[in-house]
Amino acid sequence: MELHIETIKEKQKRRKKMRDVITNRYHREKSSFGSSPYNDQSDDDFPRMTEHAIQRSAQRNISREAILAALYYGTKIHRTGRIFFTLRKKDVVKMPELRSFAGTTILMGKDGAIVTAYANENSFSDIKKKSKRRRA
Template identity: 30%
Template structure:
């Protein structure tokens, strides 16, 4: 597992480091998602807790204007899936209707 340096997410004044699983490194590489994009997604994405996982979905309207157009395009509709019991990214993908899709999932897996 690879630890992303300086990728911290503050939740109630608690910081933690995020690690990438081998699967997420492979998928990120295939999809052209680099560490900078992942760090920004962790900062500006919307957290959704479903099925014992944490989905972080990024929409362009939630991004500040200071982010460049090229980077904004990479971030738009990006979804990171984090393990609910650890600080590791399981996978990442892009989906145009990500929040709607995630919200339709059942709350818990059997």
């Protein structure tokens, strides 16, 4: 029974460390999001999200940490006039704290706002198959 309690505490410690790493990196690279990428209703540590993105991330149980992890450690792809950030298994090999977030995909609009978020391990290959241009 004690072994199980230790693993939970270790997991909590790893998650806290991962949050600190993401937050510290986010503060260093804050200017890369553009001129006005933050919501008034949320704290300054998080990019602006549309109402749709807020609703979908809540429905899909995608945490703020998973979104930040995808934005900073994920692969950036430009497709259909939007920017996709997808956190692949390859991206988290050296960071075991982020393994549980593998497959998280963030769709960001041109204005820097997060349009939607979803989790799909195969999203990278699906996004690569999309057209590079928007349809008229």
